[in-house]
Amino acid sequence: MKILMIGGTGLISSACAELALQRGHELFLLTRGKSARYPIPAGATLIQGDIRSDPPGVARLLEKYSFDSVVDWVAFTPQHIEADLQVFAGKTAQFVFISSASVYQKPSTHYWITESTPLANPYWQYSRNKIACEERLLQAYRQDGFPAVIVRPALTYGPSQIPIAVGSWQHPYTVVDRMLRSAPVIVPGDGSSLWTVTWNGDFAKGFLGLLGHQQAVGHAFHITSDEVLTWNQIYTELASALGVQPNLVHIASDLIAAYDPEMLGSLVGDKAVSSVFDNTKIKRFVPDYVAATPWAVGVRRSLAWFDADPARRTINVEANRLWDRILTAYARALPQ
Numbered sequence: 001m002k003i004l005m006i007g008g009t010g011l012i013s014s015a016c017a018e019l020a021l022q023r024g025h026e027l028f029l030l031t032r033g034k035s036a037r038y039p040i041p042a043g044a045t046l047i048q049g050d051i052r053s054d055p056p057g058v059a060r061l062l063e064k065y066s067f068d069s070v071v072d073w074v075a076f077t078p079q080h081i082e083a084d085l086q087v088f089a090g091k092t093a094q095f096v097f098i099s100s101a102s103v104y105q106k107p108s109t110h111y112w113i114t115e116s117t118p119l120a121n122p123y124w125q126y127s128r129n130k131i132a133c134e135e136r137l138l139q140a141y142r143q144d145g146f147p148a149v150i151v152r153p154a155l156t157y158g159p160s161q162i163p164i165a166v167g168s169w170q171h172p173y174t175v176v177d178r179m180l181r182s183a184p185v186i187v188p189g190d191g192s193s194l195w196t197v198t199w200n201g202d203f204a205k206g207f208l209g210l211l212g213h214q215q216a217v218g219h220a221f222h223i224t225s226d227e228v229l230t231w232n233q234i235y236t237e238l239a240s241a242l243g244v245q246p247n248l249v250h251i252a253s254d255l256i257a258a259y260d261p262e263m264l265g266s267l268v269g270d271k272a273v274s275s276v277f278d279n280t281k282i283k284r285f286v287p288d289y290v291a292a293t294p295w296a297v298g299v300r301r302s303l304a305w306f307d308a309d310p311a312r313r314t315i316n317v318e319a320n321r322l323w324d325r326i327l328t329a330y331a332r333a334l335p336q
Contacts, residue, residue: 004065127269179242
């Protein structure tokens with residue numbers, strides 16, 4: 001199968017690219033050629049271009065190509081989708097848009113999420129943009145036969161990430177460092193809301209099963225682990241993997257977002273809400289899909305990755321200061 005990935009060097013996409021090559025697919029990566037989080041995998045063909053700033057230039061680059069599947073990992077607005085429609089109409093048998101599980105209804109009316117759960121997130125513009133992208137693609141599918149497939153990852157991590165609710169995505173070791181110093185670590189709410197974290201290699205198995213699957217066209221899928229944990233369990237397992245007793249402080253999500261407006265979307269509009277994903281649909285289309293990496297295993301893999309090179313253990317100083325401000329404000333509200 002001939003696959004083009006727009007992007008392909010990110011946390012999730014790199015695992016999918018590696019698995020595509022392992023399975024013998026012919027893989028092309030369309031990237032800007034700038035610094036990437038993960039290296040171009042050996043065996044992939046690099047096409048250097050920027051579809052976001054120069055769609056006509058990319059169309060010229062791809063003039064001689066056609067693909068069985070095109071995957072856009074870096075489309076975030078309807079304008080990005082319009083460019084995709086212009087470039088790939090008639091050039092691929094399947095176009096896969098990477099959306100987000102944060103598009104699902106917030107506030108939630110039911111904890112059990114299927115692909116038919118309503119899409120609405122008033123807290124996060126990122127999610128509303130993804131919803132608008134989905135709607136435009138489905139319109140193109142219905143009106144013009146554009147072969148769109150929608151995939152909604154939830155909180156997916158890999159060796160270089162520690163996926164917790166109140167942390168630093170760019171410098172994930174920051175919370176690890178706090179735990180090792182016995183410094184207080186913020187857990188949203190009372191820590192009992194339900195969540196799912198998914199290892200990127202597990203996600204890749206479900207994802208690759210959809211590529212080239214013509215019956216998937218016109219459908220949306222989420223791909224997650226079936227392991228459901230509370231945030232307390234997620235934080236406590238991280239501490240256990242470090243061999244320390246965690247100093248967890250439970251703070252209302254609204255208070256956290258009042259000090260850190262970015263958390264209004266990613267926390268209040270996403271991770272603070274109990275989310276249990278029904279994976280029946282992806283398993284029906286990809287019968288051998290199973291997420292085999294529990295959090296207790298995955299978190300230790302991630303910590304081993306950080307332990308292997310001190311240069312990876314970067315700290316977000318500003319995040320530390322902000323969390324300490326929130327903790328101080330919370331402590332002032334408590335009886336002495």
